[in-house]
Amino acid sequence: MNIDVRHIAKLSRLHLNEKEIPKFTEEMEKILAMVEQLPPIEGEGTLLDPDHPMELREDKAETLYRRDELLANAPEVEAGCVVVPKVVD
Amino acid sequence: MELYEYSAAKLSAMMEQGEISARELxxxxxxxxxxTDREVRAYLTLQKEEALKQADEVDxxxxxxxxxPPLAGIPVGIKDNICTKGLRTTCASRMLHNFVPPYDAxxxxxxxxxxxxxxxxxNMDEFAMGSSTETSYFQKTAxxxxxxRIPGGSSxxxxxxxxxxxxxxALGSDTGGSIRQPASLCGVVGLKPTYGAVSRFGLVAFASSLDQIGSFGRTVEDAALLYDAVCGPDPxxxxxxxxxxxxxxxxxHPSVKGLKIGLPHEYFEEGVEESTKxxxxxxxxxxxxxxxELIPLSLPSTGYxxxxxxxxxxxEASSNLARFDGVKYGYRTEHFETLEQMYENTRSEGFGDEVKRRILLGTFVLSSGYYDAYYKRAKMLQQQMTREFVxxxxxxxxxxxxxxxxxxxxxxxRIDDPLMMYRCDVCTVPVNIAGLPAVSLPCGRDDMGLPIGMQLIGPHFSxxxxxxxxxxxxKLIGGFPPMPRLSGKEGAK
Structure with a gap:
């Protein structure tokens, strides 16, 4: 299986340099060769467990955290907001 | 015998009877x-003052x-992917090297x-991805x-x-064997509970449908004590x-009379060392x-x-790790002009190679044209394997x-060969795929004196x-062997 690592990296928002491309390509091809070993299989791939339906909490506002505590981890903060590069002119 | 050598159950009783204080322990x-930790390098972050304060409070x-309660005053180590309010939680990644959670798991x-x-x-493998703890950004644990030798991983x-x-x-997490495999290699007991038995709130997500928090102890009773303390539903x-x-x-209570124990032959086949078998x-x-009673049986899909x-x-990892973008918390690159460059450089500098491999693989199997061939078939196989266990x-x-x-x-x-590393997990991943509980416990040594572990797997919530x-x-074997000698100033015995 050929894999376009450059394209997959772009989708993953990862930047790989020219040295890394052949290394990751080779590794990904080996890993894919391993995981491709799946049997022919019929049926539906349902994702939910019927025995344990998940319950959502009641949609009710609660104050669990303080804004300044949450923002304390942000790399750049101004006026109670996180700062990112300009995206519109 | 030093206090650190006793079991949690014994220490708990000693504290209750006033023989020792929580501070002494x-x-x-x-x-x-x-x-010992200069040699073993198990800890990424220590909080000695805070720990002593907590102990004094107990006294x-x-x-x-x-x-x-039984765990009062017992020192419990925490894997660094479990959020601790005010105490740095890194997932052993550069991406979270400075993250101090505003809440407790x-x-x-x-x-x-x-x-x-x-x-x-x-310490752990970066974002719990690995089987040797060598993918940690910070240090290798012995x-x-x-x-x-490696302690196993990711916990x-x-x-x-x-x-x-x-x-x-200690608490760990297990997505494909990350509690049981290191427990086995280090000669301790490790419990991976049923999926849904322990809340994952505050566990940094790797693969949300497989991740589960569980316990380590030097005795079965200790692993049980810690499990009892953390299990239960959570809104x-x-x-x-x-x-x-x-x-x-x-x-x-020690009794196995009439217990039917299945031995699936697929778990004893090629690739498993003779001494382990x-x-x-x-x-x-x-x-x-x-x-x-021993019952030979078969789980035919094990090989898949x-x-x-x-x-x-x-x-799941490729989706979960999309949140690490340098905006709200964690590492942010210094090299960017546009938002896109900030994302890409933050992620490329913040993640290690194993994390990148998994993100790339995950992105590939979910990408247009490949979803049915890989992800959908894997999910169907998951159901088939679950049915076989049932x-x-x-x-x-x-x-x-x-x-x-x-x-x-x-x-x-093995760090340079991802496939060799992945094969460490062959006996443990089926358990996560089916959401079952399993425990690893010591059952002997190989000819180099290294611990061998056996795994007991049960139905959901058993x-x-x-x-x-x-x-x-x-109890049958008269207890597990004592702690290994370490060359630190004071030996184990």
Whole structure:
């Protein structure tokens, strides 16, 4: 299986340099060769467990955290907001 | 015998009877860390002052006559992917090197309510991706039984700390074997509970449908004590199962009479070392002598487990790790002009190679044109494997297998070969795929003196049966071997 690592990296928002491309390509091809070993299989791939339906909490506002505590981890903060590069002119 | 060597159950009783104080115990464990952790390197972050404060609080409460829960005053090590309010939580990644959680994981809240003492945070593979703890951004942890070898992973710090006596018990997480495999290689007990038995709120997500928090101890009773303290439903985790919880520890009693133990032959085939097979079969014979019935059986899809696991886990990881973008928390690159460059450079500089491999694989199997061939088939295989487990549990009460195909390998031996590393997980991933509980416990040594582990697997929510069988085995062999000697100033004995 050929894999376009450059394209997959772009989708993953990862930047790989020219040295890394052949290394990751080779590794990904080996890993894919391993995981491709799946049997022919019929049926539906349902994702939910019927025995344990998940319950959502009641949609009710609660104050669990303080804004300044949450923002304390942000790399750049101004006026109670996180700062990112300009995206519109 | 030093205090750090005793079991949590014994220490709990000693504190209750006033023979020792929580402070004395805490100091003993902190000293042990001081003398051994330069070699073992299990801890990423220590909070000595805070731990002593927590211990003093326990002693104060005890003096006031308050009846305290069993974990009060017990030093519990925490894997560094479990959020601890005010205490750095890195996932052993550069991406979170400076992250200080503004909240506690539910399991940490529960430990605090039990007045457990938290000495610090334990090393792991980066974002729990790996089987040797070598993908940690910060440091490599050594196996206390042989410092030139890996402790297993991804909860290698937790297993090594418990094995070395630098924590009495510890929490880890298990997505494909990350509690059981290091427990096996470090000669301790590791419990991976049923999916949904323990809240995952505050556990940094790797593969949300497979991740589960569980416990390490040097005895089965200790692993049970810690599990009892953290299990149960949680409104903050929609996948935690709403059910009544009865503490398991008080029910432990050594008896396997009439117990039907299945031996699936696929777990004893090529790739599993002879010494491991022999040790597990000897343990099976011990259990049979004590009244259990051994039933040879088959789980035909076992060989596909690794494929299904690496597809599902990587797919979920690629989605979960999309949140690390340098905006709200964690690492942010200094090299960017546009938002896109900020994302790409933050992620490329912040993640290590193994994390990148899994993100790339996950992105690929979910990408247009490949979803049906990989992800959908893996999910169908997951159901088939689950059905096979359900059907064998009609013939037996639990299964006995090796935990890992081989004992601890040398540091650096496999780090450059991802496939060799992935194969470490062959006996453990089927359990996560089917959401089952399993426990790994020591069952002998190979000819180099390295610990061998066996795995007991049970039906959903059979933790009591699993732990009771493990407890029975521990009593049958007269207890597990003592702690390994470490060359630090004070030896283990």
């Amino acid at each position: 805490c100091e003993s464990v902190l000293n042990r860390i001081e003398t 104060k409460l005890r003096r006031s006559g308050e009846a305290l 539910t399991v940490i809240k529960k430990l605090r309510a039990q007045y457990a003492v938290i000495p610090g945070k334990l 196996n206390p039984h042989d410092l030139t 290698g710090g937790s297993a090594a700390a418990v094995a070395a006596g630098s924590a009495v018990v 903050m985790d929609a996948t935690s199962v709403r059910r009544d919880v009865t503490p398991i520890t008080p029910q432990l 022999n040790a597990v079969m000897n343990a099976a014979a011990e259990l049979e002598k004590a009244g259990a 487990g690794l494929s299904a696991y690496y597809i599902i886990a990587s797919a 059907s064998v549990f009609e013939q037996c009460d639990l299964l006995l297998t090796p935990t890992t195909p081989y004992t601890a390998f040398k540091l650096g031996e 933790e009591a049966r699993l732990l009771n069988t493990a407890y029975s085995y521990e």
